[in-house]
Amino acid sequence: MKETDVARDATALSVAIVGFGSAGERAFEVLRELRPDAEFLVVSRNGAAGEGFRSTRSLDDVVAFEPDAVVLAGPATTRADVLRQIGALTVPVFIEKPLAHTLGDAVVVVELLGPVLERSQLGYNLRFSESLVAFRDIVRGGQFGRVERFSAETAQYLPDWRPGKDYRDTVSARADLGGGVLLELSHELDYLRWIFGEWDWVSAWTGRTSSLEIDVEDTALVTIGIEGDQAETQVVGQLSLDFVRRDKTRTVTAVCESGTLRWDGISGTVEINEPSESRWKTLLTDSGSQSTYRAQWDSFLSVVEKGSAPLVAMSDGVAVLRAVEAIRHSHEQSGARIFLKTGGVVS
Structure with a gap:
């Protein structure tokens, strides 16, 4: 649809989407499916072509459009600038993950959201995975006893991420757009907090292990310490992230007192291996990642529409970026243990 006047039907739900890369396009498609009568304004610096929305290059048109909600789907490095240009908001805001590209910028974004902070939601969609929710419920419910340790691995070869696009031009590959495995795969940092609890400390290595033509880290190896639920106990986990592995994987394993649980995000399954059996047993298979x-x-x-509380808050995004900062600090200190609550270092 051509760029046009932004006046709209005041009786229909209206959504302004800022940024129309893969995340913005997906937001539009899903929202249009859920609300076929809604009106959409897409803001894209390169102009957006398509059916079902109005297009503009100017953020000034967002205010004139008077939307019921705003979606920020551009690069993480643009969040604060976009909010400054739009000005004071009175409607809920949805921000694609991550909240920002640095912890300092995240604090600014939170301040700029002001009165709509508590009505704004962050885009960690894996919180809505049926299988991951079930995995979390089992872990936190203690069905197989206390968690003694956990591990998680997520990896996919970067050139395979977005078919038809040169990976070197994508957000994932570019530092100036907030790329790298820590920010692009920050889902893992979010859901590991959500499942196992707040992180106490990290020890990490990050860097490039491949020949990919990128200026960001393609690998992160992180050890995580979490205060246990009993005196003098601590749960320790390991997280591996990379853009290098050719066979796509996304798994979390929890070693519990009376069994080992495993979530596979690719197959959408939750499995258990109990001492009494020498095999993995599938407990649940979900309906797929697109759901x-x-x-x-x-x-x-x-x-x-109803004033419900957001299920993923901006505070979750701040916590993720605090973890990212600690991981980077640890790497700079040759893997020293960094405490998230104080920022202190233990060699």
């Missing part, structure tokens, strides 16, 4: 996006946007529409 997480629909559930996520359903949740946000409930915030917009």
